[in-house]
Amino acid sequence: MSVFEVLERRGTWVLLKFTGAVALFLLLHLVRIPLVLIARVLEIVLHRVNGFATRVSTQAPAGPVNQFFHSTQARRGEATNVHA
Numbered sequence: 849m850s851v852f853e854v855l856e857r858r859g860t861w862v863l864l865k866f867t868g869a870v871a872l873f874l875l876l877h878l879v880r881i882p883l884v885l886i887a888r889v890l891e892i893v894l895h896r897v898n899g900f901a902t903r904v905s906t907q908a909p910a911g912p913v914n915q916f917f918h919s920t921q922a923r924r925g926e927a928t929n930v931h932a
Contacts, residue, residue: 851863854866
């Protein structure tokens with residue numbers, strides 16, 4: 849069925865509605881493409897940040913965790929954290 853046959857059988861209003869629906873379909877798919885690309889980039893970035901955070905949080909500390917007090921590797925019975 850050609851455009852002219854649709855115009856003759858159904859009328860101008862139906863042809864305009866169909867053309868508008870096709871145009872809206874194409875427009876929505878053109879708008880969708882950048883959104884999908886942004887979502888993919890965001891997924892990759894979040895995956896890398898997650899891997900970095902996991903690596904950093906599972907490493908053993910390089911130095912003392914508590915830097916405000918001296919080391920507690922003293923002999924048994926000796927109080928090292930008493931500040932009189």
